[in-house]
Amino acid sequence: MATGPSIVNVDLPETPYKVVIQTGLLEEFSLPTELKLRYPHAVIITDDNVGKLWLNKLKRRLQKSIAQVDAIVVPHGEKAKSVEVANSLWQRLLTFQADRRTAIMALGGGVVGDLAGFVAATYMRGLDLIQIPTTLMAQVDSSIGGKVGVNLPQGKNLVGAFWQPKAVLIDPAALSTLNDRDYRAGLAEVVKYGAILDEKFFGEIEKQVIGLLARKPEVLQPIITRCCEIKSAVVLADERETSGRRSLLNFGHTFGHALEQVTAYNKFSHGEAVAIGMCCALRLAVQMKLIVDEVRARIEDLLVILGLPTQFPKLPPDQILEAMQRDKKKGAAGVSLVLPTKLGSGKLVPWPGDQPVREALR
Ligand SMILES: NC(=O)c1ccc[n+]([C@@H]2O[C@H](COP(=O)([O-])OP(=O)(O)OC[C@H]3O[C@@H](n4cnc5c(N)ncnc54)[C@H](O)[C@@H]3O)[C@@H](O)[C@H]2O)c1
Ligand SMILES: [Zn+2]
The missing domain is CATH 3.40.50.1970 (Rossmann fold)
Known part of the structure; x- marks a missing residue:
């Protein structure tokens, strides 16, 4: 072609x-x-x-x-x-x-x-x-x-x-x-870019799910290009991860890393853990009234259609909380979380307390 x-x-x-x-x-x-x-x-x-x-x-x-x-x-x-x-x-x-x-x-x-x-x-x-x-x-x-x-x-x-x-x-x-699993893992990151940084692109991904799942090159090329543009812009704004802009790319990752760690890196691929992590962050954002539930549902639906997991597995929440507190991205003020403020935007939010986070793990 x-x-x-x-x-x-x-x-x-x-x-x-x-x-x-x-x-x-x-x-x-x-x-x-x-x-x-x-x-x-x-x-x-x-x-x-x-x-x-x-x-x-x-x-x-x-x-x-x-x-x-x-x-x-x-x-x-x-x-x-x-x-x-x-x-x-x-x-x-x-x-x-x-x-x-x-x-x-x-x-x-x-x-x-x-x-x-x-x-x-x-x-x-x-x-x-x-x-x-x-x-x-x-x-x-x-x-x-x-x-x-x-x-x-x-x-x-x-x-x-x-x-x-x-x-x-x-x-x-x-x-x-x-293989399918590694392909889907990448799709989780693609959704992440749309969900936290680019509302229009999110809509584009929704429109292209069939071609995306079929790995049609003519669908993949523009989607990969948009992801590269977003990543490039973030890197340009914050090459060494000092100003916080680059941290938006960690949407879903603090929950996701904790999940990967607690399950000894052998139950979930990184992308699967991030998909679940984004859903936790979305539930927390709804609880904190940063977004309405429709936004959560829309992002979660797309992940499901793309074959990614969205439910947090049955694990002791305390272990997850502990692993989150150990996250190396922790700043002087403790762990902060990237939460959406609407579709395509987000911000870094200080730790909201253990109880709300625990609830988002349900
Ligand atoms: N540097 C960064 O900014 C950054 C960002 C995200 C992730 N990472 C790192 O990336 C790593 C994960 O990368 P990944 O998800 O690409 O995993 P990976 O490199 O392990 O690749 C996944 C599997 O796919 C196989 N593979 C690769 N290309 C293939 C192809 N075209 N056809 C068939 N098989 C193919 C590989 O052999 C491997 O078995 C982690 O170590 C993570 O820490 C780094
Ligand atoms: Zn990632």
């Missing part, structure tokens, strides 16, 4: 870059003009799932314009986002004689993007990074904004950096091979 590229500019003053969204981009891969003759060496980092499906195509295409193209395949899954795997990547880069003219290409989901990005940020004090995200989650969220890192046994994302990519290259058609 011949659709032209959509471009989103992330105009950071010191490290501007382009996000290119184009159906079929991986089949006909080429670097943006401004990067084309820049690298004598590229190292693609991917995981075994994505490697089987997309690595050879990308490698062959890159070999047309880059003299040396190497690839490293890590195991798939969150476990690979570790210091040990990062260390093995540093070692492999040394054997490939990677240096400051080497480009790191992160081909995969958020795990590969965060891990390869972290390795790019740290090896020889920093190599150029190109993000080629292949999950919906990574295409609409993790590949943009420069947050890279690995997990420690004590918790997720405890070691990392801000390291902006030189380009983000997105092929919506890559999602055709993604």
